[in-house]
Amino acid sequence: MVSIPTPIVRPLSTTGIRGLDDIxxxxxxxxRVYLIEGNPGSGKTTLAMQYLLEGDRAGEPGIYITLSETKAELLDVAASHGWAPTGIEIVELTAQEEELEPDNQYTMFQPAEVELGLTIKTILAAVERVKPTRVVVDSLSEMRLLAQNPLRYRRQILALKQFFVGRECTVLLLDDKTSEAHDLQLQSIAHGVLSLENLSPEYGADRRRLRVTKLRGQTYRGGYHDFKITTGGLDVFPRLVAAEHVSQVDRSRLESTCAPLDALMCGGIDRGTSVLLVGPAGSGKSSIAISYAYAAAMRGERSALFVFDERVDTLLRRAAGLGMDLGPHIASGHLTLQAVDPAELSPGEFAHVVRRAVDGADGHAPAKIIVVDSLNGYLHAMPEERFLTSQVHELLTFLGHKGVVTFLVLAQHGMVGRMKSPVDTTYLADTVLLLRYFEAGGNVRRALSVVKKRTGAHERMIRELWLDGGIRIGEPLAEFQGVLTGTPIYRGRVVPGGEPDHG
Known part of the structure; x- marks a missing residue:
């Protein structure tokens, strides 16, 4: 019987980028040899420098071999991030000034025949001298030009791979993808391939994302992951996978500051569910969501509000006008408000920020209520609109697994009459509250109805909503027909300037 040798399990080589290591x-x-590919400006050099710095902190010698940038340029990049790469050997193989002299130009030989050999020889000598554990070669486009033909280039890369593996080096080969055709042969040689992209939307900041194209013998999280380059390096936001966060949650009910509002949902909102508030601008959607967050803060629970469309100071004044002073609860940390600029924040980063709030990793207690005001702003943060539903579904599922109540505010187009939503997400939410304006007796009024609640019974009547010093819920609008159309027919008697007379 042939015995199968037990494979040697070695500690993984961490990159120094928490989100990337998670992916x-x-x-x-x-x-092993890895290929890091991306267009110029996508973050390859920063990633490689972070990898070498992480090795230096772990006592692993590193070497950065540059064929395109000068040593001074690399040190400037490091200084811009606050790094001092004193423990990293930088080998500069860029063209020297004396090579521009006519007497030093090759005449009998092709320059590639001499320069490629000298470049490879210099790389090997530097590795033998430093004996590094981590190696970066930047960039392969220079070697590709020197090789002049694909066969010679592939043979040189294979020879380098054998050389590095024989000396127990983990190597990052950087490729700026400036060649005419995409080099799949190089991907077949590498043990793993990491692709970086730099996207330029028509408006707003650049969006960067990465994807693990290949990684042999290792489980990784596929798909695209957003990241950004900040002072201090790459900040990577792994794609949220809700199935990885299933846990036991509290199934009690959440109450607001308005008992009649809770009565519409037969006692309140079940924890671990999502609520969609749909209606035209100014109809009271945000006020209702804030009332639940305010009530939770009074009970000592934390709520996190992410405001896309409204200034924070305006929201605070509006809440105070409804009898909800949010200031003390913000000071205590029971309520946090974050203004979100959809032109600057990618969807992946937003999901990461929400996750940190729920996990309590942002310096506060774990959030029990999340308010997204509004979903329209989140929609504008999406690079491609058709993926909004999938991302919202994953985020709501994750928050449900954590027992969090999520309020999504969706502003519809129009004011009175036929309403139109920018995207249909009603089937994703567990509870849907519909708000409308309607005209009666020469006044513009507000109406509220619970049209859906998956987790239990709810009232099906349409009631009037008042926002005058607080949130008030009126009697069912039984005398009206067609309230949700905005132009109802009144079947009873109206007291001008006041509430319907039910006497």
Whole structure:
């Protein structure tokens, strides 16, 4: 019987970027060659420098071999991030000034025949001298030009791969994808491939994302993951997978500051569910969501509000006008408000911020209520509109697994009459509250109805809503027909300037 040797399990080579290590399943398999590809400006150099700095902190010697940038330029990049790469050897193989002299130009030989050999020889000598554990070669486009033909280029890369593996080096080969055709042959040689992209929307900041194209013998999180370059390096936001966060949650009910509002849902909102508030601008959607967050803060629970469309100071004044002073609860940390600029924040980063709030990783207690005001702003943050539903579904499922109550505010187009939503998300939410304006007796009034609640019974009547010093819910509008159309027919008697006379 032939015995199968037990494979040697070695610690993974961490990149120093927490989000990227999470995507990779802990890091990179050591003593392998990896390809980091991306267009100029996508963050390859910053990623490579962080990888070497992480190795330096772990006592692993590193070497940065540059064929395109000068040593001074690399040190400037490091300084811009506050790094001092004193423990990293930088080998500069860029063209020297004396090579511009006519007497130093090759005449009998093709320049590639001499320069490629000298470049490879210099790389090997530097590695033998430093004996590094981590190596970065930047960039392969220079070697591709020197090789002049694909066969010679592939053979040189294979030879380098064998050389590095034999010396127990983990190598990052950077490729700026400036060649005419996409080099799939190079991807077949590498043990893993990481692709970086820099997207330029018509308006707003650049969006960057990465994807693990290939990683042999290791489980990783596929798909695209947003990231940004900040002072201090890459900040990667792994794609949210709700199935990884299933847990036991409290199924009690959440109450607001208005008992009649809770009565519409037969006692309140079940924890771990989502609520969609739909209606035209100014109909009271945000006020209702804030009332639940305010009530939770009074009970000592934390709520996190993410405001896309309204200034924070305006929201605070409006809440105070409804009898809800949010200031003390913000000071205590029971209520946090964050203004979100959809032109600057990617969907992946937003999901990451929400997750930190729910996990209590943002310096506060774990949030029990999340308010997204509004879903329209979140829609504008999406690079492609058709993916909104999938991302919202994943985020709501994650929050449901955590026992969080999520309020989504969706402003519809129009004011009175036929309403139109920018996107249909009603089937995603567990509870849907519909708000409308309607005209009666020469006055513009507000109406509220619970049209859906998956987790239990709810009232099906349409009631009038008042926002005058607080949230008030009126009697059912039984005398009206067609309230939701905005132009109802009154079947009873109206007291001018006041509430319907039910006497």
């Amino acid at each position: 990779l399943g802990g890091g990179l398999t050591p003593n």
